[in-house]
Amino acid sequence: MTPATKAAKKPARKKTANPLSPERVAAIFDALQKAYPNAVCALNHRNAFELTIATILSAQTTDVGVNKVTPELFRMYPTPKKLAEAPLPELERIIRATGFYRAKAKNIQGAARVLVEKFGGKVPQTIDELTQLPGVARKTANVVLGSWYGIASGIVVDTHVGRLSRRLGLTTQTDPVKIERDLEQVIPQDHWIQFSHELIHHGRQVCIARKPRCVDCSLEKLCNAVDKTWSSDHLSGPR
Ligand code: SF4
Known part of the structure; x- marks a missing residue:
């Protein structure tokens, strides 16, 4: 024993x-x-947009793994508009190591599009609005609200x-x-x-x-x- x-x-x-x-x-x-x-949050980020995308990518993988792919991702697509217009295969290539990369590429691009089309390119500050983004459920919304905006919504x-x-x-x-x-x-x-x-x-x-x-x-x-x-x-x- x-x-x-x-x-x-x-x-x-x-x-x-x-x-x-x-x-x-x-x-x-x-x-x-x-x-x-x-x-503090272990996902590297410089603004609410980056934290939102990094948190979507962190599903089913480690923060360390996400931190390895986000420098290239945010260098090439630093804004919601640029990410919304990115070629999907290119996104898949960059984030491939985080797993479930096809679904995640669609989600991060979908989230960027909703940010541009519905929220003027800004990450909203409520759970109800954030969970309208593809790939964002309560956990991700709470991460963004708490770690970036300092809002204890959950x-x-x-x-x-x-x-x-x-x-x-x-x-x-x-x-x-x-x-x-x-x-x-x-x-x-x-x-x-x-x-x-x-x-x-x-x-x-x-x-x-x-x-x-x-x-x-x-x-x-x-x-x-x-x-x-x-x-x-x-x-x-x-x-
Ligand atoms: S919190 Fe976890 S590590 Fe600490 S005593 Fe309990 S089971 Fe063990």
Whole structure:
């Protein structure tokens, strides 16, 4: 039996009376803020247009992978108008490494066209308007509103935010829209933007999907996840 299996089979630490209590949620914020004081969106961008396009491209791939293709893309097509008029095969060539490149090329060009035709070439500042762009659902809209405009319209729920929110007992849902609703009930709105950035960093660096590095986790004492790979219980005695 591996140490990880052992930890998973151990009786879970006595559960916090209320995992959603404001005190516990505040302790989670504090630990995350100390661990990631400068957490920002990892997609390289210089304006709202670039962030919108980069976020569309980030579906089903890594931000690092997107950052490799966007310099050429934005050098050749730096504005919505230029991207709207680009030859589709050329877009496909540039973004090919991000996967699903045919669909993504259509989406980014479609988004650029809608920006030009409906919004005067400017990226709008509401969820309802942003989700009219091809390839833009709530998650992408929340990324653009939060990271570029500083508008906390919702909480970005990507795969990391979903997984960590469940492990931390902040939701039991798996559907991103339902997770977002649950989080909005317990996270004060002025933390919405930063909270997602911090959880995404924590999910990439420590609370990874298959084998979380609980021994290195600053949230460990607050966490009752069933798939923890290490617990400080034996160090601190009964709680
Ligand atoms: S203790 Fe483990 S499972 Fe819990 S948040 Fe930290 S890394 Fe994730």
